[in-house]
Amino acid sequence: MNAPSASGTITPRYCAQPPQTQPVLRPDLSPGRSRAILLVRAKWVNGTVLHYAFLDQGGDIGGPEQLEEVRRAFQAWKNLGIGLEFKEVTDPTESEIRIAFRERDGSASYVGRDNLLIGTNEATMTFGWDLTTPYGKATALHETGHAIGFAHEHQNPFAGIQWNEAKVYEDLGGPPNNWPHEVTFENILRKLSKDEVTGSDWDVHSIMEYSFGPGLIVRPEAYRNGIPETLGLSASDKERVLQWYPPLAAQPARLEAFQSTPLQLATGDQADFEIVPPETRSYEIGTFGNSDVVLALFERVDGELQFVTADDDSGQDRNGRLTVKLVKDHSYVARARLYSTWGSGSIALMYW
The missing domain is CATH 3.40.390.10 (Collagenase (Catalytic Domain))
Structure with missing residues (x-):
C-alpha cells in the first residue's frame, strides 16, 4: 500500500x-x-x-x-x-x-x-x-x-x-x-x-x-x-x-395549518415539526422573515421518513416555499435549518 x-x-x-x-x-x-x-x-x-x-x-x-x-x-x-x-x-x-x-x-x-x-x-x-x-x-x-x-x-x-x-x-x-x-x-x-x-x-x-x-x-x-x-x-x-447532527427528539412538535410558528435558531441550528394534514390537497409550506434557510419535507412511510421535496433560499431575495400535495392523516416532518437572519432577526414557519 x-x-x-x-x-x-x-x-x-x-x-x-x-x-x-x-x-x-x-x-x-x-x-x-x-x-x-x-x-x-x-x-x-x-x-x-x-x-x-x-x-x-x-x-x-x-x-x-x-x-x-x-x-x-x-x-x-x-x-x-x-x-x-x-x-x-x-x-x-x-x-x-x-x-x-x-x-x-x-x-x-x-x-x-x-x-x-x-x-x-x-x-x-x-x-x-x-x-x-x-x-x-x-x-x-x-x-x-x-x-x-x-x-x-x-x-x-x-x-x-x-x-x-x-x-x-x-x-x-x-x-x-x-x-x-x-x-x-x-x-x-x-x-x-x-x-x-x-x-x-x-x-x-x-x-x-x-x-x-x-x-x-x-x-x-x-x-x-x-x-x-x-x-x-x-x-x-x-x-x-x-x-x-444532534440526536433527534422522539416526537417533533405539531405544526397546525394556518398557524405561524416562530423559530428561535442560531446559524446551523434546525427546527423540526410534524404535519398531519386535515384534508388531501395541495399545500404551501414556507418560511417568513429576513433569513436564509434550507427547508425539507419528509413523509413517514412504514416507519421510515422518506424525502419528499426541499428548497434552499440561501443568498436569494425570497423565502423558501414548498408546494406539495399532502394526504389527509398521513404523517410528514418539515425540517428547517438556518443559515442566517438579518434585519429584525425574526423568522417563522407556516403551512396553509
Whole structure:
C-alpha cells in the first residue's frame, strides 16, 4: 500500500477528494450571510436517511469483506448518537451515496450535499486499497466522514501549517500516489476559507487528518518530523458531528395549518415539526422573515421518513416555499435549518 517517497520516507496512499463546489455568492451579500452559507452549505438536513449502494462486490480490491468495512464505518458514526440515518439499498438510483472499489481510482468521496450533484449511475465514493487493515479501516471512516459533510482537517486555516511546498509536490508526485500538481494543491496545500470551518481549533488527531512524513511541514515546528496516523475518531470528531447532527427528539412538535410558528435558531441550528394534514390537497409550506434557510419535507412511510421535496433560499431575495400535495392523516416532518437572519432577526414557519 505504501512506497518510499523521493525523500526516502514511506508515503501512504491518500484520499484524493474531488473539488468541492463553490457557491457563486452575490457581491452585495453581507459578510455574515456569506459566511453562514459557506459554513452550512455542505451539511445535510439533520434527520436525513442517507441511502448508500455498492456498485460492485469488492471490485479489484477484494470481496464482500470490503463492503463490510464500509458498513462498519457508517455504523461507527451512527453509534455516536447522531441524527442522520444510514440505509443500504440495492438500487443505485435510490441512493445518495454510491460506492465502488477500484484500485486505479484510489480512495475519495464527495463532501456532504455535493453527492446530490452526481449522476445516479456514477460512484460518489471510491476505495482503492484493502479496507481490512488498520489503515484501511481508518480510510473507510475518513471517506464516510466526507460523505456526511466534513473536509480535510490539515486544510483548516487555523492549523497555521507552513508547508515545504517543493517537497510536498515531489513526494505526492511520486509513488504510490503519483498525483499531478493540481490534485496535490487541492488536497494538501489549499487552505479552506475560515468561513467554512466550525470553531477555531485544528484537530491533529481527527480522522479527517492525513498522516505526513518528516520534512513536509515547516511550521508548526512540533510537526516538522511529521504527523502520525490517526486510526479512529477523535474526541473533536465526535463533538463536531454531534454539533451538526444532534440526536433527534422522539416526537417533533405539531405544526397546525394556518398557524405561524416562530423559530428561535442560531446559524446551523434546525427546527423540526410534524404535519398531519386535515384534508388531501395541495399545500404551501414556507418560511417568513429576513433569513436564509434550507427547508425539507419528509413523509413517514412504514416507519421510515422518506424525502419528499426541499428548497434552499440561501443568498436569494425570497423565502423558501414548498408546494406539495399532502394526504389527509398521513404523517410528514418539515425540517428547517438556518443559515442566517438579518434585519429584525425574526423568522417563522407556516403551512396553509
